[in-house]
Amino acid sequence: MDEKTAQAPTGAPGSVPRAIVVMGVAGCGKSAVGKALAAAEAAVFVEGDRLHPPENxxxxxxxxxxxxxxxxxxxxAIGQRIADLAGSxxxxxxxxxxxKRSYRxxxxxxxxxxxxxxxxxDPAIAKRRVASRKGHFMPASLVESQFAILEPPGADEQALTVDATRPVADIVTAVASLPAGAKS
Structure with a gap:
């Protein structure tokens, strides 16, 4: 799984604020990468899992x-939080x-x-990572259902695909090294 850009996002170079969503199935490292990327970008981190209603x-x-x-x-709730923060x-x-693309x-x-x-x-790695987590509501049994509906970003979407098994610091460097206009 090599790093690749689906499409260079449009936007004026140096435009701020940036709005980035770290996405993927359970166990891919969204929270770890998101927190590290937010710190590197001097941005606010939004943990999507915390915005789930209790019923979900x-x-x-x-x-x-x-x-x-x-x-x-x-x-x-996530979209509104992103819009509010970026709007401020x-x-x-x-x-x-x-x-899914419809979610994006x-x-x-x-x-x-x-x-x-x-x-x-890889599904096996994701399932292993989820099974080893402590104190999270998502059971490893749901990883397969996430892969079943997964629609990776298309070539026409503003997205960067990165191998989730790379070290977090490497992933953050790959995203942070994009030109400013490519992230907003």
């Missing part, structure tokens, strides 16, 4: 995958699975210039 968390904790309809309010002049990095389109409805960083990972 309970469903997932019991092994029930979320439907598109159940994800709508959650995606709207702050850079923002959010961790959100954004598994919904987020882009709040801020059209969001750039997605897709952390690509």
């Amino acid at each position: 968390v309970a469903r997932m904790a019991s092994g029930e995958p979320l439907t598109d309809q159940l994800r709508e309010g959650w995606l709207d 002049g702050q850079g923002v990095v959010a961790a959100c699975s954004a598994l 389109d919904r987020l882009r409805g709040f801020r059209r210039d969001i750039v997605f960083v897709y952390l690509e990972i």
Whole structure:
């Protein structure tokens, strides 16, 4: 899995604030990469998992995958948080699975210039990582359901695909090294 750019995002070089969503299946490292990237970018980090309504968390904790309809309010909460932060002049990095193009389109409805960083990972590695997590509501049994609906970003989307098994620092460097206009 090599790093590749689906499409160089549009935007004026040096334009701020930046809006980045670190995406992928459970266990790919969205939170770790998102926190490190936010620190490197002097941006606010938004943990998408914290914006799930309690009902969604309970469903997932019991092994029930979320439907598109159940994800709508959650995606709207993330999109609104991104729009509010960026609208106030702050850079923002959010961790959100954004598994389907329709989910990414919904987020882009709040801020059209969001750039997605897709952390690509093998199903077996993702499942192993999720199984080893402590204190998280997402069971390893749901990893397969995430891969079943996963639609990696298309060539026409503003996205960077990165091998999720690379060290976090390397991933952050790859994203941070993009020209400023390519991230906003």
